Amino acid sequence: MTIRVGILGATGYTAFELARILLRHNGAKITALTTRQDDRPHVSSVHPQLTGRLDLHLENLSLDELAERCDCIFGCLPHAASAAVVPGLLERGLKVVDLSADYRLRDVAVYEKWYGEKHPDPARLPNSVYGLPELFRDTIRGAELIANPGCYPTSATLALAPLLKNGMIQPTDILVDSKSGVSGAGRTPKLGTLYCEVNESFSAYGVGTHRHMPEIEQNLQQASGQKCSVIFTPHLVPMDRGILSTCYAKPTGPVTTAEAIAALREFYADEPFVQVIDGMPATKSVSGTNYCHLTARVVNDRIIVIAVIDNLIKGASGAAVQNFNLMYDLAETTALVD
Ligand SMILES: NC(=O)C1=CN([C@@H]2O[C@H](COP(=O)(O)OP(=O)(O)OC[C@H]3O[C@@H](n4cnc5c(N)ncnc54)[C@H](OP(=O)(O)O)[C@@H]3O)[C@@H](O)[C@H]2O)C=CC1
Numbered sequence: 001m002t003i004r005v006g007i008l009g010a011t012g013y014t015a016f017e018l019a020r021i022l023l024r025h026n027g028a029k030i031t032a033l034t035t036r037q038d039d040r041p042h043v044s045s046v047h048p049q050l051t052g053r054l055d056l057h058l059e060n061l062s063l064d065e066l067a068e069r070c071d072c073i074f075g076c077l078p079h080a081a082s083a084a085v086v087p088g089l090l091e092r093g094l095k096v097v098d099l100s101a102d103y104r105l106r107d108v109a110v111y112e113k114w115y116g117e118k119h120p121d122p123a124r125l126p127n128s129v130y131g132l133p134e135l136f137r138d139t140i141r142g143a144e145l146i147a148n149p150g151c152y153p154t155s156a157t158l159a160l161a162p163l164l165k166n167g168m169i170q171p172t173d174i175l176v177d178s179k180s181g182v183s184g185a186g187r188t189p190k191l192g193t194l195y196c197e198v199n200e201s202f203s204a205y206g207v208g209t210h211r212h213m214p215e216i217e218q219n220l221q222q223a224s225g226q227k228c229s230v231i232f233t234p235h236l237v238p239m240d241r242g243i244l245s246t247c248y249a250k251p252t253g254p255v256t257t258a259e260a261i262a263a264l265r266e267f268y269a270d271e272p273f274v275q276v277i278d279g280m281p282a283t284k285s286v287s288g289t290n291y292c293h294l295t296a297r298v299v300n301d302r303i304i305v306i307a308v309i310d311n312l313i314k315g316a317s318g319a320a321v322q323n324f325n326l327m328y329d330l331a332e333t334t335a336l337v338d
């Protein structure tokens with residue numbers, strides 16, 4: 001069986017990474033790429049890396065046209081734009097993996113507070129399926145709509161959830177200090193991502209206001225069954241891609257570095273994409289891959305967990321294909337390992 005897939009917002013970075021991964025997927029065929037442009041650019045003019053590998057034009061397609069051509073849609077649109085089209089896709093019988101933030105937060109009031117706008121499809125939020133397989137695999141299998149996780153929340157949740165679940169750390173007083181490469185902000189031009197703004201510079205942003213803070217808290221609460229409170233501070237690093245999150249938590253009792261690492265290793269023993277390492281994780285080690293590398297250290301009265309991912313792969317398009325594989329009951333690692 002070949003599943004026909006469409007990619008919305010195909011001019012962007014996550015869409016490019018999806019196309020690259022799906023081209024080596026033996027159960028999927030890309031049959032539609034969308035843009036708001038009306039001049040039908042060939043994919044090779046938008047993503048020259050795909051020249052000779054994918055012969056499709058990007059088109060401004062209607063929902064009915066998408067339903068004729070596709071079985072499953074990967075939505076790579078900004079938030080709010082995504083939830084404006086997802087209901088129509090689901091009504092036409094398509095499955096959807098939504099890379100935007102629109103279906104991640106289950107509480108409409110929390111969405112509207114942190115995103116500062118009305119949600120276009122609030123009725124679906126309470127039952128949405130959050131696509132982080134390492135924690136919520138069973139709910140992803142067979143789902144019609146997956147909320148693909150945010151890049152920072154993926155790194156922080158993978159770092160902290162195992163230690164919360166096994167009672168090794170306290171659920172409050174958690175600090176997440178993250179650094180991201182500039183592709184995390186997307187390909188759509190913005191002042192803050194111009195070369196002269198970011199090159200040779202390093203800055204924090206969204207301190208206390210970043211919308212990934214409630215997403216991290218929701219994940220940790222769902223995983224551990226405890227009310228969690230997190231302070232999350234993101235930083236922009238002058239590199240193309242990669243996220244490094246350093247997470248600080250208070251242990252519930254005496255613990256050593258070896259015990260903390262052993263707890264992570266036990267939790268992820270059967271996970272194909274999480275590697276617990278003894279040394280220090282580096283973004284370069286996971287660049288272009290769907291892997292997360294993690295380690296832990298105990299320093300004075302804190303456990304520090306350090307996680308790295310590629311924001312465009314495990315933080316976006318690789319995770320989306322991992323979810324797609326689960327939704328269609330395919331081998332979970334299909335197209336994601338060499
Ligand atoms: N970059 C990352 O690391 C991550 C991104 N995400 C999320 O994935 C989604 C895609 O991100 P990314 O690929 O980086 O973004 P990009 O900015 O690279 O691409 C988004 C694409 O969406 C289209 N678009 C923009 N605005 C609208 C609109 N109002 N209505 C319809 N289409 C629009 C544009 O295509 P065109 O102009 O051709 O129509 C654009 O190319 C976003 O929701 C983002 O938050 C999630 C995790 C990580």
Ligand SMILES: CC(=O)N[C@@H](CCC(=O)OP(=O)(O)O)C(=O)O
Pocket residue numbers: 079099100101149150151152180181182183184185186234236
């Ligand atoms: C470096 C950078 O700007 N990163 C983005 C996060 C990308 C992401 O995962 O965003 P969504 O939750 O919107 O999908 C940001 O901080 O807004």
